[in-house]
Amino acid sequence: MSIFPKSAFGQTVFLVAALLLINQVVSYITVSLYVVKPTIEQVNLILAKQIKTVFIDWEDGEEVSDKVSSKLFEITGISIMNQRQAMREGLGQAREYSMLSRSMSEQLNGSARVRISQTDPLVYWIEAPQAPGYWVRVPLTGFKENNVEFLTFYLSSIGFLSVLGGWLFARHLNRPLKELQHAAVKVGVGDFATKLEERGSTEVIEVTRAFNQMSRGIAALENDRRLLMAGVSHDLRTPLTRIRLATEMMADEEDYLREGIIYDIEDMNAIIDQFIEYLRHHKREELALEDLNALVAEVVHSEQKHQRTITFSEDPAIPNIPLSLVAMKRVFTNMLENAIRYSDGDIAVSTTLSNDKKYAIVTVKDSGPGIPESELESVFEPFKQGDAARGSEGSGLGLAIIKRIVDIHGGKVKLVNRPEGGLSAQVFLPLK
Structure with missing residues (x-):
């Protein structure tokens, strides 16, 4: 079974929807590659520099004092937590991003891990190679998940409104064709009273005008044929009536001949009745x-x-x-x-x-x-x-x-x- 519609209306809507879908996919990929991704990479680079600053004098195995962590949080809003503290603050619900982890590892010259908590505000979790087992919590108040959601909503809305507009346009374009179909059905059963309004595109107007002309021609032909048959039947019935009267005056010894003539007259009258009945239209x-x-x-x-x-x-x-x-x-x-x-x-x-x-x-x-x-x-x-x-x-x-x-x-x-x-x-x- 083919999914491609057979009607002109369905094909128009399908074509508009397909083109818009391709446009939306390309737009989404373009925005993702050239807007969203560079922005995230830039954020990732800035955070990597901040991490380098935080751990510039860091030595492996050195413990982070509460005083240092408190002072860092007061100045930058960045917290340094061990694994237990980080889990308590929501690290377990954060999602790890391999692409960001690779980028961060390149900036920090070691194996780093990046997780993001989809909260308000958005929270970056970074495990730097300089301090394994410790997580740096960086809240991003200016970068929210809602920004991405709004982009998705925007693209979806534009796609929906475009398809709706295409549907309304195709419906308007095909309405005269639907009226033409209904009128053709009526003409097919002998109803020639319908006259279509000439509207729509140039091609549709030409087709409608030709249909109206054809309908008038068929109606005139039907009227001429009905008039001709009525005249013929009238002209035939008159001599048949005379013949019938003449047979009634035939001698009794010619009864066999009279019966045959009467039978033929009745048969001819029945045939004439059938001609008239065939030409008669029974309106809907x-x-x-x-x-x-x-x-x-x-x-x-x-x-x-x-x-x-x-x-x-x-x-x-x-x-x-x-x-x-x-x-x-x-x-x-x-x-x-x-x-x-x-x-x-x-x-x-x-x-x-x-x-x-x-x-x-x-x-x-x-x-x-x-x-x-x-x-x-x-x-x-x-x-x-x-x-x-x-x-x-x-x-x-x-x-x-x-x-x-x-x-x-x-x-x-x-x-x-x-x-x-x-x-x-x-x-x-x-x-x-």
Whole structure:
């Protein structure tokens, strides 16, 4: 799994954060090497000179008198203690620094040890080679640990504020792209009313302007197509009505011919209805919370007129979900009519909840010949019909209408060939 974000917003923030992190690390190292370290070394050098002064006449094995120690403390604030006294004063809690010990050893021409107590004030503990077993306690009132803490806090704060600023900048920069994404989704389901405000960078403004122009073009094309189909359907229905009237006046001995003509007229009217239904848009704002089980049960009941065994099992746990009753009734009617047309056996209809509890699923199972696996996706295209095994009746718009309406509801359609034979058609509808 890649840690690099895939979105433009995430990539921008990641890039800003990475650059700032590198900058902070370099700044911290630079300050440490060229500010803090020289300062500490300078302090160490000054202390080494003071130690040399203290032990200039020191002889190995000589004891430090209380008078000398007291006088030294009075003048410089520096104390000389033996191991026991030093431990009592906090030597045991002091941390030893090897770098400072090496530097001090070079200055004092011998093996020296340096420890620092992180107290207020900061305390240097030095064991000079001239007096092994004795520790020189040097309080540093002008050099506190808080100075280093403040540097760390400063660098961390600058880094945090910089990343926050980069995040806000990237969010502002990508907001028009997010709006463009939402608008594209709406256009995809037939809502052309959204007009995006042209704002942001020059490139984003150009993309937004092109999108608005494309949306207007598609809307005009849809209106022209709807108007054309309405005109064609009207012009076709008029002669069909005349033909129907003419058949009613045919002689009784021509009943066989009249029935065939009437059947063809009804079939043509059904095809025209499918054309109009395919062009009709069911807007998202028309959706309302409805009882899915009741709607499916109503459709199943109305299709019992075909004298076929249709069983229905419902899941009572399905809550009311946002639906367009008229549109979804058309979907379930088309599904059942397809199952009835392309199969001879029993039909099973059911409603269930998906495993993730995000979708309500309506399933229609038949025992027909099914659809070749290679055509399971293409049958949703307009005017595309399945394998000849399922016949070639109708306009080829039934499944296209189902998919368009379900897409508008934010759902999905799935066709699966059943292992025991037949087709399983499933409609997934979001619960929210």
